[in-house]
Amino acid sequence: MGDKERIETLEIYKFIKDYLPLVPILKLKKGQYLFRADYKDPTLFYIVSGVIKVETVSYNGKKMIVDIVGRNEFMGAISSVHNADFQCSGIATTSMTVLALKRSLLDELMQSDEFSAFFYQKTSKRVYMMYKKILAKSLFSLREIFANYILENSEGDIFNFVSMYDMCDNLGASRRGLYNILYQFEDEGLIEKTEEVWRILDWQGIIREARQVLDFMGEED
């Protein structure tokens, strides 16, 4: 599918189709920044294709992944639009194509009740999901959250993960904390490490560990 087709099938298309000459199309390579916390740019973006990781870093280097977002979502300084600046940066995790919505265009689009409702509905749906995930970290132990993470990232009986670094990033956990739990699960016969992969041995056991998180997140087993 080419860019034109990808754009015409976006949910936002009906609102912007008369403004397309004013909407630059940006291409990003994996690892490139779309926006940065230390560079205040009011431009918002709409994802045509690809995936972006949104993260925030504290003054002492503590990093937290805020969201991972794909096609048909708004991106950029959205929290600033809501007067709650999260001070985030957005990094492409794959090659990406995005539409750039300059502030003047956005202000014009927001005059329409339909577009405003669309914008706020889309962005609030995402932030509710983000909120639920971060609230879960306060309500549940790392063991429970990690058990849920295993369920979310397994295919068949193989637990897929990119790297420990990536997992620690996603879960906001220390390397040591996560290793401790991995070895606990291994000792308890819930998972086993083979040469190349981690394999789930006891699905019911993992589900039991993750039960409260599953119920809270409203997910099915």
Add this chain to the structure above:
Amino acid sequence: MKIHQIAIYESIEGYLDRIPVVLVNKGEYVAKKEDGNTGRKYYILNGRTRVLKNLDGRTFCVDEIGEDEFTGGLSRVHNQELMCDVLAMEDTVLLELEDMVFEELLKDPRFARIFFHKTSQRVYKMYKRMLLNAMFSQTEILAAYILRNQKDGRCVCPNMNVLCEDLGFSRRNLYNAMNNIIKSGEIEKKGRNLYIIENEALMERGMHVFDYIA
């Protein structure tokens, strides 16, 4: 606030005979998980509510909402059921928007815009508060809280349960954070009062939190 002054009045004018006005006394629940009514939606005319998440005996304050705002089962609209209790912090007058009325109102773009705008503003603020707890230490957050709520070097603490809810700390963590700051000589506790002894040191402790929430 009078009903004709609220932001959604123009949208609900034609539905007023289907929108009951409800009074909930201070300390009573607008909605409670055990009653199975956490899905109902309300609009606050007067008063204030606190949205609480209870899990295994621990209470977490999700949000505090005042007049001219939606409250109730809002997360359900986004298929993200938080299943929270809603407690009236003072005598509160609300408009009850039962499901059918709400679904009809949501088809009106004016109402939809106001609903999604208002509720998303709140969730963004809620999320930022959670981010704060994740990104900064509890002593930093407590230091900033004391400085924000002090007058002439004195901060009057609400009771510990309320403070735990406000800050999102467990009771143990709150006591630990407070004792850390007291041991450092930056504050002194007498009864419910916290007196700032070393203002500069306390400012330095809390300044990154201030920068973040600015």
